[in-house]
Structures are given as C-alpha cells and as structure tokens.
Amino acid sequence: MDTNEQLRVEIQRNVALALAEDIGTGDLTARLIPAKLNARGRVVTRENAVLCGSAWFEATFHALDTSATLIWHAQDGELIEPGQTICNIVTNARVLLTAERTALNFLQLLSATATLTRRYVDAVANTRAKIVDTRKTLPGLRLAQKYAVQVGGGTNHRIGLYDGILIKENHIISAGGISNAMHKAKELAAPHVFIEVEVETLDELREALDAGAKMILLDNMSHAEMAEAVAMTAGRAELEASGGVELESVRAIAEAGVDRISVGRLTKDVRAVDFSLRHIEA
Numbered sequence: 001m002d003t004n005e006q007l008r009v010e011i012q013r014n015v016a017l018a019l020a021e022d023i024g025t026g027d028l029t030a031r032l033i034p035a036k037l038n039a040r041g042r043v044v045t046r047e048n049a050v051l052c053g054s055a056w057f058e059a060t061f062h063a064l065d066t067s068a069t070l071i072w073h074a075q076d077g078e079l080i081e082p083g084q085t086i087c088n089i090v091t092n093a094r095v096l097l098t099a100e101r102t103a104l105n106f107l108q109l110l111s112a113t114a115t116l117t118r119r120y121v122d123a124v125a126n127t128r129a130k131i132v133d134t135r136k137t138l139p140g141l142r143l144a145q146k147y148a149v150q151v152g153g154g155t156n157h158r159i160g161l162y163d164g165i166l167i168k169e170n171h172i173i174s175a176g177g178i179s180n181a182m183h184k185a186k187e188l189a190a191p192h193v194f195i196e197v198e199v200e201t202l203d204e205l206r207e208a209l210d211a212g213a214k215m216i217l218l219d220n221m222s223h224a225e226m227a228e229a230v231a232m233t234a235g236r237a238e239l240e241a242s243g244g245v246e247l248e249s250v251r252a253i254a255e256a257g258v259d260r261i262s263v264g265r266l267t268k269d270v271r272a273v274d275f276s277l278r279h280i281e282a
Helices: 003-023 054-064 093-123 142-151 169-175 178-188 202-210 223-233 250-255
Strands: 038-045 069-072 085-092 130-132 164-167 194-199 215-219 238-242 260-262 275-281
Touching: 003 054, 003 093, 003 142, 038 093, 054 069, 054 085, 054 093, 085 093, 093 130, 093 142, 093 250, 093 275, 164 169, 164 178, 169 178, 169 194, 178 194, 178 202, 194 202, 202 215, 202 223, 215 223, 223 238, 223 250, 250 260
Parallel strands: 130 260, 164 194, 194 215, 215 238, 238 260
Antiparallel strands: 038 085, 038 275, 069 085
C-alpha cells in the first residue's frame, strides 16, 4: 500500500471511529429537525493558523451524506486569518448538525499541529536543522498528526516501533552497552530501516561513532555540548537534538549545527485552532 492509499484508509478509519463514538445509537437532538430539510453552512476561522485536516472534515460529512457538497476557499498548508470563510457546505440539515462537532474536532486539532510546526520551522529558517516529530501523538491519530506535521513544513520521524530502531537509555542498559546494542541492531535491521542511538554525554557520542552509528540523538545536551558534538562528529553521522525544546530556544539549538531537532510538543501539547461552523438557512 502506497503512502497516499494508506492515508486515505486511515482517514476513513478515523472518521468511522469518531462518528461511532459521538453518534452511538443515533443523534437524538437532530430528530427535532424535519428529515428532508436541507441546510447550508460555512466554516469560519477566528484566529491566524495553518489550515490542515480538510480531508478528514470532508470525509465526516460524506460518511453521513454522500451527496453533501463542500466548497473549499483555502487548502491544507495555507495561512488563514480571523474571519476568513474556509469552506461552504450544502447538505441535509440533520447531517449538518450531526457531523458538525466531529468534523470541527479534526480540523481544529490538525490545524493546531500544522500551525505550531510552522512556527518552529520558521524559527530555524536558514539553518541546516529540520524540525522533526516524535511518537508522542494522540492515541489512534498518529498518521493524522504526522500528516499535519508535514503540512506545517516539518519532517516525520519513524511512524512507529516497526519502521525504525531508536536505541534509548534502557535499551542500552539491557543490551550491555552502546556497542553491543548497535551490533545487534545492525544484525536485525532490514536495509530500509534506519538505526538511531541516543547519547547523553560526549563520551557516549564517541562510543556511538566508534560503533558505526550514522544517526545519533543528543539527549538534553547544552548548546555548548551540542556544538562540541557537531565538531566531534565532523559529518560522520546525522545529529538530532532532543529534550525540552521550546520555541524560544529552538533557534539557538539549530545554530549549534545539528541536523534535526525533535519536538514532542508538536503533537502532544495541542491547543486547538478556533473554528466556527455557522448555519445558514437553505
């Protein structure tokens, strides 16, 4: 399955689960509305943001009404402003009311991840550093949030435990050291699977380099230590900074010369973007 098809399937899965969670045995309040009444609505944003999640929003309505019409006035990745109309909708009135909250939940969450990612990406502009996500995602929405990171200009780390090896402190202890862990990882990994090892000190960095590591995570190092790590590595491995990365500090981290900066808060510390779906009489 290619990436686009995988995402299409994931969107349908996300939407089906979200609607089942919300509707259950039926939307009781929507039954107050005549069954054959049509309605129009428009989505308006109340703040500056990067739009993301239109496919999830649209799939929510189409899951309940295949003939629903949605006209978008902005696309994923575009900057949107307060008061801007993002989308117009024509559908059955009951469907509009039933789908509204679920559809907006997807839009506000994914736009939030894309918006925060864009801020980090802009903060490190004109450096070599890429902003990278982590596995600190909302359960069940990993691919959706990973997509939002891409829309915001960031780069995806491994999707899960199955497509990359990240040797962290506990793995190193259990395996008997960095060298042993790296040796076992090389034996296990298929050619397309990357291997990354986490180090906390410059001595551990030296050991990882001697073991042939090509991707190394610098965990909670100071800016001075990161700069020294870059000099010590001299291009022999790709270096990723991680740990407590804030928007205010990310530029200084990038200027230390690392290749990647992983930021867990892109997907775990989410403040929803404020959207409103306004109903208009048909």
